[in-house]
Amino acid sequence: MEPILKPAGFDGYLVTFGDGLSEAANRAALAFRDAVEAAGIAGVEESATSLVSTYLRFDPLRIGHGEMRVALERLLGEQDWYAAPLPSGRRLWRIPAAFGGAAGPQLAEAAEAAGIGEAAAAEMICATRLRVQTIGFAPGMPYLGVLPEAWDIPRLTDITAAVPAGGLCVAIRQLVLFPNTTPTGWRHVAQTAMRLFQPDTETPFLLRPGDEVEFCAVAPDALAAFAGDPRGGASCEALG
Amino acid sequence: MSRALTVIRAGPGVTVQDLGRPGNLAFGLSRGGAADRLALAEGAALLGQDPGLAVLELAGAGGVFEASEEMRIALTGAPMRATLDGRRLAWHASHLLPAGAPLTIGPAEAGVYGYLSIGGGLDTPARLGSRSTHLVAGLGAPLAGGTTLPAGPDAGGPVGLQIPAEPRFEGGTIRVVASLQTHLFEAADIARFEAETFHRGMRGNRMGVRMEPEGAGFGLSQGLTILSEAIVPGDIQITGDGAPYVLLAECGTTGGYPRIGSVLPADLPRVAQAPPGAALRFRFVGLEEAVKISRVAAAEQNALASKRTALLRDPREMRDLLGYGLISGVTDGRAGEP
Numbered sequence: 401m402e403p404i405l406k407p408a409g410f411d412g413y414l415v416t417f418g419d420g421l422s423e424a425a426n427r428a429a430l431a432f433r434d435a436v437e438a439a440g441i442a443g444v445e446e447s448a449t450s451l452v453s454t455y456l457r458f459d460p461l462r463i464g465h466g467e468m469r470v471a472l473e474r475l476l477g478e479q480d481w482y483a484a485p486l487p488s489g490r491r492l493w494r495i496p497a498a499f500g501g502a503a504g505p506q507l508a509e510a511a512e513a514a515g516i517g518e519a520a521a522a523e524m525i526c527a528t529r530l531r532v533q534t535i536g537f538a539p540g541m542p543y544l545g546v547l548p549e550a551w552d553i554p555r556l557t558d559i560t561a562a563v564p565a566g567g568l569c570v571a572i573r574q575l576v577l578f579p580n581t582t583p584t585g586w587r588h589v590a591q592t593a594m595r596l597f598q599p600d601t602e603t604p605f606l607l608r609p610g611d612e613v614e615f616c617a618v619a620p621d622a623l624a625a626f627a628g629d630p631r632g633g634a635s636c637e638a639l640g
Numbered sequence: 641m642s643r644a645l646t647v648i649r650a651g652p653g654v655t656v657q658d659l660g661r662p663g664n665l666a667f668g669l670s671r672g673g674a675a676d677r678l679a680l681a682e683g684a685a686l687l688g689q690d691p692g693l694a695v696l697e698l699a700g701a702g703g704v705f706e707a708s709e710e711m712r713i714a715l716t717g718a719p720m721r722a723t724l725d726g727r728r729l730a731w732h733a734s735h736l737l738p739a740g741a742p743l744t745i746g747p748a749e750a751g752v753y754g755y756l757s758i759g760g761g762l763d764t765p766a767r768l769g770s771r772s773t774h775l776v777a778g779l780g781a782p783l784a785g786g787t788t789l790p791a792g793p794d795a796g797g798p799v800g801l802q803i804p805a806e807p808r809f810e811g812g813t814i815r816v817v818a819s820l821q822t823h824l825f826e827a828a829d830i831a832r833f834e835a836e837t838f839h840r841g842m843r844g845n846r847m848g849v850r851m852e853p854e855g856a857g858f859g860l861s862q863g864l865t866i867l868s869e870a871i872v873p874g875d876i877q878i879t880g881d882g883a884p885y886v887l888l889a890e891c892g893t894t895g896g897y898p899r900i901g902s903v904l905p906a907d908l909p910r911v912a913q914a915p916p917g918a919a920l921r922f923r924f925v926g927l928e929e930a931v932k933i934s935r936v937a938a939a940e941q942n943a944l945a946s947k948r949t950a951l952l953r954d955p956r957e958m959r960d961l962l963g964y965g966l967i968s969g970v971t972d973g974r975a976g977e978p
Contacts, residue, residue: 446662460934599768599779600767604667
């Protein structure tokens with residue numbers, strides 16, 4: 401679809417690249433946000449991406465809605481954003497995760513919903529190179545995707561009262577990783593030792609939108625060794 | 641001991657607030673900051689200082705506070721019953737708080753969020769560039785009795801001034817602009833949304849407040865699902881049961897509920913300050929009118945300092961003029977100047 405530009409409340413604009421989640425729409429949103437930041441349009445105060453859109457907040461007393469629209473339309477016309485390269489500065493994270501058992505109490509039912517066995521389910525998740533599609537809901541909390549089609553499983557209507565911080569949960573071909581203990585309808589399949597939000601350090605948010613992630617299965621007792629490591633034993637390398 | 645304000649006793653919702661932490665939306669952290677940003681501007685105008693300085697936000701209930709040394713204070717936002725040594729202190733006004741004298745602030749008499757500003761601002765450690773407590777993100781917590789808060793250096797200035805506060809403490813008409821899904825609602829529902837009187841729900845917090853409709857709820861035709869998008873304070877989400885929910889300072893960063901409109905920033909303090917049960921109505925304005933309204937509001941905020949006047953006092957209570965700082969700045973004849 402063609403990108404759609406619309407005002408979002410009094411002081412925002414939203415550029416939407418898809419009406420459903422797709423890799424291309426997510427890529428376009430990430431690339432366009434990068435371009436908005438680089439363009440340095442006077443009056444823009446902050447920008448962010450959701451799964452398929454770029455949002456920006458501006459000061460309408462500094463730059464009018466019409467003028468902002470023109471600036472954004474000009475930027476949109478510069479290239480095919482669906483085919484744009486992803487922003488630079490992205491990293492690849494390899495994150496140790498303990499699947500199933502007490503570390504992932506809902507792995508069995510998630511695997512069943514996906515129509516595969518437990519071991520195959522963990523293997524499939526670990527074999528998929530995932531992207532941080534967006535960060536939201538809670539500070540530093542990534543939405544990771546896209547998992548193979550088998551994982552198009554619904555969220556639970558019965559909310560799990562408390563998934564611990566670092567919990568890895570799955571639904572609708574996506575994974576989320578919780579910064580804090582959280583009630584959720586997503587199925588808790590594995591546990592990591594990642595501490596995604598550390599407000600008092602120089603890098604308060606561990607992951608950035610556009611980063612790539614692979615999970616590596618470890619034994620549950622291996623996680624204890626990472627307790628003192630804010631990255632939870634994860635490795636991080638720059639993507640070219 | 642260095643300059644500090646001690647919380648002797650605190651109601652359940654006493655937090656340190658400033659104008660929040662913009663710029664972290666992309667990382668899932670909303671701006672936060674004071675629920676009523678106008679009250680910060682009023683406090684800053686009364687004390688002649690930067691509205692970005694940190695203050696105490698008193699949600700519904702106050703507390704007892706004590707200064708380590710003489711301190712200028714301003715009381716703004718929801719009017720509360722404040723007393724010093726048993727004498728009533730005017731709200732929407734600045735005063736001198738003597739060292740060691742207990743300042744007692746009671747529950748709100750109208751509105752929801754009262755503010756206690758001090759000369760020089762609270763100098764608690766900044767986290768992610770702001771001193772504001774963000775309860776949802778786990779940044780800071782409501783203050784308990786016994787907490788001592790460092791105070792920043794005060795450039796000084798007059799006290800004993802009052803300011804005409806914009807009335808916003810009992811609901812009223814809220815101006816809104818269209819939001820992302822406004823066009824998806826039936827025209828009749830939009831008309832009903834504007835015609836109906838809502839009542840601020842019993843539940844509400846810094847994240848948002850629920851508006852109880854008098855009649856049926858609102859919603860989109862069945863089958864329409866909305867992909868989660870960026871949400872901001874002021875957005876009016878229609879929740880599962882059809883009641884509008886207006887997002888406030890500490891809302892999330894993304895949401896998938898349909899939004900029927902978005903409250904103008906200039907009217908958001910009126911929403912935040914509407915006490916449970918208060919009657920509110922919504923009126924749509926176009927973006928052009930919204931800009932005009934916001935320009936007027938910004939100009940009024942900039943002119944706040946020029947609207948300060950000397951507090952009229954009951955002579956029977958003027959036992960100690962110096963103690964109340966009445967002499968220092970107010971009588972130089974320039975107190976009303978910006």
